[in-house]
Amino acid sequence: MDGEVRPLLRMAGIAKSFPGVRALDGVDLEVAGGEIHALLGENGAGKSTLLKILAGAQSPDSGSITFDGKTMSFANPHAAQRAGIVTIYQEFTLAPDMSIAENVFIGREPGPGPFVNWSKLAADTAAITRGIGLERNPMTLVRDLSVAEQQLVEIARALSMNSRLIVMDEPTSALSLAEVDKLFAIVRKLKADGISVIFVTHRLEEVIEICDRYTVLRDGRNVGAGAVADVTIDDIIRLMVGREITTLFAHREAGEPGEVALAVEGLTRRRTAQDPHATELRDVSLSVRRGEILGIAGLVGAGRTETARAIFGADPFDTGRVLIDGQPVDIRSPRDAIERGIGLVPEDRKLQALFLTQAIRTNMSIAALDRLDLFGIFVDERKERGLVDEFKKLLNIRMAGPEQAVGNLSGGNQQKVVLARWLALRPKVLIVDEPTRGIDVGAKVEVHNLLFEMAKSGIAVIAISSELPEVLAVSDRIVTMREGRVTGEVMRADATQEKLMAMMTLTSTAAAA
Structure with missing residues (x-):
């Protein structure tokens, strides 16, 4: 024409x-x-x-x-x-x-x-x-x-x-x-x-x-x-x-938090000759209580992910200590962290979380095998199938079946499998690094509500996100970081995007002024 x-x-x-x-x-x-x-x-x-x-x-x-x-x-x-x-x-x-x-x-x-x-x-x-x-x-x-x-x-x-x-x-x-x-x-x-x-x-x-x-x-x-x-x-x-979604981010009315579940005191990690480009951590101190969601906000390079990895034992640190239920613990590996009830959903699911060629059921159940054992030796396949069915429905995971290779799922469904893995562990503390990265708008609300339910059940949750609206929506209390340091802390009721951005871009002294 x-x-x-x-x-x-x-x-x-x-x-x-x-x-x-x-x-x-x-x-x-x-x-x-x-x-x-x-x-x-x-x-x-x-x-x-x-x-x-x-x-x-x-x-x-x-x-x-x-x-x-x-x-x-x-x-x-x-x-x-x-x-x-x-x-x-x-x-x-x-x-x-x-x-x-x-x-x-x-x-x-x-x-x-x-x-x-x-x-x-x-x-x-x-x-x-x-x-x-x-x-x-x-x-x-x-x-x-x-x-x-x-x-x-x-x-x-x-x-x-x-x-x-x-x-x-x-x-x-x-x-x-x-x-x-x-x-x-x-x-x-x-x-x-x-x-x-x-x-x-x-x-x-x-x-x-x-x-x-x-x-x-x-x-x-x-x-x-x-x-x-x-x-x-x-x-x-x-x-x-195909339905009404009234908000991009879920909200909740927080209850009264319990005792401190996790505390980090003076965590410091210096660069080494083998890791010259690492983000240094400098005297990082924070805590999260049972039933509380602590948000960590910061720009790229602020040290948010590095703090999470150090707590989880994925990276060593030079000085400082981690306490669980008020008692110092020696965490030298992720296995140590898991045994003490700490779970981590990392920011890069493909490289740091998933076994891409393995079945969905294997990826989902691997952190909770102690709950699925049969005679102390075998994996109870009936319990494992039940676990997969439970989280498939709970997180709306789209998959052909439990034997499907997790690498064949879409990025968002892969992220849901990682979340399910740690939810199956029922941890004392769950650290989620960019929990909704690559997840669609409908599932974001579902994931947030799931974090709220975990907090309501008494789990201490640390949520790291690059999206300030998400940090404001899910957190009870927010810690900001810049260049490996904690620069401030604010309750959600007193926080705004503008205030958080100021705290994220200023030194701790300037932010407090």
């Missing part, structure tokens, strides 16, 4: 099935040139499968892909990249033992013939990484970077390619507020340059701020599409979950 604008990308009737699961059932997606397009849906809605097909990582059972007016079929990711489609996955695809520069330009290193021009490689990388706020030497190994910094390397690699379409799957999940602002500036520049972006996020306020149009999937089918300017967050939520 005359005057009709041809979309840059048209995916039509895409279908894909896995054993026991119909992941996609005739999905359509259109993205215009120079457009920021939000792809939305709950975990298990089919977003990741659709993006893997677009990237050439999987083949559709049926349907067609038209890119820049040409019908295409991508045999592998390299074919998609050559066509001008670059994907940044939610789970990192970096080589940890290679440098930032090598990861950014892997397979495309500058230099004559088989040789690499290392100075040019470093300079070209620095020109990109500086623009997105990654202030690191380009030759730094990726394994020495934080999760947030690794995410920036993924973004830098995508920006280094001659792309027509960049797919960003949860690109802000590990970024601070300042880094998100920088990323959005980059995305807007890409749009101005005529590059299209498919933007996947569970933070719906980001959709309103950055995206032009949207497509919503539910249960592998299209349920809505249109201009972002024509909808509200509530409209999008209704499409995603």
Whole structure:
């Protein structure tokens, strides 16, 4: 038709099935040139499968892909990249033992013939990484970077390619507020340059701020599409979950907390020659009572995760002590922590929590085997099945069955399995580091309510989150950190986002003034 604008990308009737699961059932997606397009849906809605097909990582059972007016079929990711489609996955695809520069330009290193021009490689990388706020030497190994910094390397690699379409799957999940602002500036520049972006996020306020149009999937089918300017967050939520959600974050009326369950006094961890880029901990002291949820807030590099790992015995510390029920305990490993009733949901489920090739039931029950033993030797499979069924229903985990490999679940459902593992332990203290990262809006409320129920039952909960609204919603009391130090403490009733941000960005002395 005359005057009709041809979309840059048209995916039509895409279908894909896995054993026991119909992941996609005739999905359509259109993205215009120079457009920021939000792809939305709950975990298990089919977003990741659709993006893997677009990237050439999987083949559709049926349907067609038209890119820049040409019908295409991508045999592998390299074919998609050559066509001008670059994907940044939610789970990192970096080589940890290679440098930032090598990861950014892997397979495309500058230099004559088989040789690499290392100075040019470093300079070209620095020109990109500086623009997105990654202030690191380009030759730094990726394994020495934080999760947030690794995410920036993924973004830098995508920006280094001659792309027509960049797919960003949860690109802000590990970024601070300042880094998100920088990323959005980059995305807007890409749009101005005529590059299209498919933007996947569970933070719906980001959709309103950055995206032009949207497509919503539910249960592998299209349920809505249109201009972002024509909808509200509530409209999008209704499409995603098929029901009313009155709030993005649950709230509770806290009861009177009990005795101190966990106390940390003077925790200090210095850098070493073997770990020169580690975030130092400096005289960290905090406590959490039975029935209380203690929130820990801070920007990237504040030491929140490092504190959690030290308490759990995953990382050693130099000085300080940990007390359980008022008694000092010697925790030198996660096994020691588990035996004393401490559970940790880490921020990186793929690298630090899950056995990706093992069954869901194995991942879920492994921390609670003492409760599932038969004759003190075997695992009682009946009890194990009951445990899996219980948490499948409680957390709304979408899975084909308990024997399904956990690596085949969506990111959000993987996170739910990790939560279930520690809930099965029934710990005295549960530390949750980014408990709803990669989890959809409906499940966020479910997870928060579950944390509330745990606190109500007398468990002491420590919740670490990069989302200040989440910290404010779930916490009874909030501790802020900056550069490895505790900078302040405030009751939830007295806290605001502005006050927390001030406490997170000032030294402890200045924040107290």
